[in-house]
Amino acid sequence: MWREKVNGLLRENKSILFISKFVGSDMETINKFRDNINYQDEKGLAGRPGHALNDLKKELVDLLQSQLKGKNRKQIKIFFGFSKYDKLMKHERVWMEEMLPPRKINLIKKINYKEHDEETYPLIEQVAKQIYLENPPVRITKTMILKRVSSFELARLNGRNKHKFVRINQTLEVYSEKIDDFLIRIFPIVINRFEQSEKYKTLNWGLIIHKLHSGYKGASPKTKEWVIGKIEEYNSCTKRM
Secondary structure (H helix, E strand, O other): OOOHHHHHHHHHOOOOHHHHHHOOHHHHHHHHHHHHHHHHHHHHHHHHHHHHHHHHHHHHHHHHHOOOOOOOOHHHHHHHHHHHHHHHHOOOOHHHHHOOOOOOOOOOOOOOOOHHHHHHHHHHHHHHHHHHHHOOOOOOHHHHHHHOOHHHHHHHHOEEEEEEEEHHHHHHHHOOOOOHHHHOHHHHHHHHHHOOOOOOOOOHHHHHHHHOOOHHOOOHHHHHHHHHHHHHHHHOOOOOO
């Protein structure tokens, strides 16, 4: 029972740590068991390669017609076992290619990057402008904009080919909010928080960074000077009761 359970988990490509905790055995025992399985597989192929390969082929065919029917290559490899799958691919590749489902087409390779770039950047610009109209109380970032477009675009623009989308990246750079721009934009929101609270009587820099919005601690000297000027302007025009 223990052997079957561990063997099944190894076939599912579970980690040694996971299997150890699941069956209640130490990791060294699991490692030895796994190494022994691999050794027996190698020994079987070395001693009687033709017979061993035929057995593996028959086992795979049976699985493809039953439990693995309709599964993709990754699922087949995990269920059948990485070691056995790789051995058949090494010694019987032509047969394997005939038996296995077609490989997935890598859509990324078929993308016309320039065309997609030109078609998509206006949409990203439109989404970014809409976010600014909504005036969110958080910083507007590339990730926020891309999430509004689609999760697929977010993944694509974080992938290895992101540099190929020139116009998209330029648009994101333009509309991604710098910290100081963000702090200036949300200053009215900070004022509103101050006015909504009855605890605070006088608006000042210390109150802002400690109670109203700690993000202002990261303000540049120029932005801090701007905020202090706005505070003085506000206090001169408004008297708190």
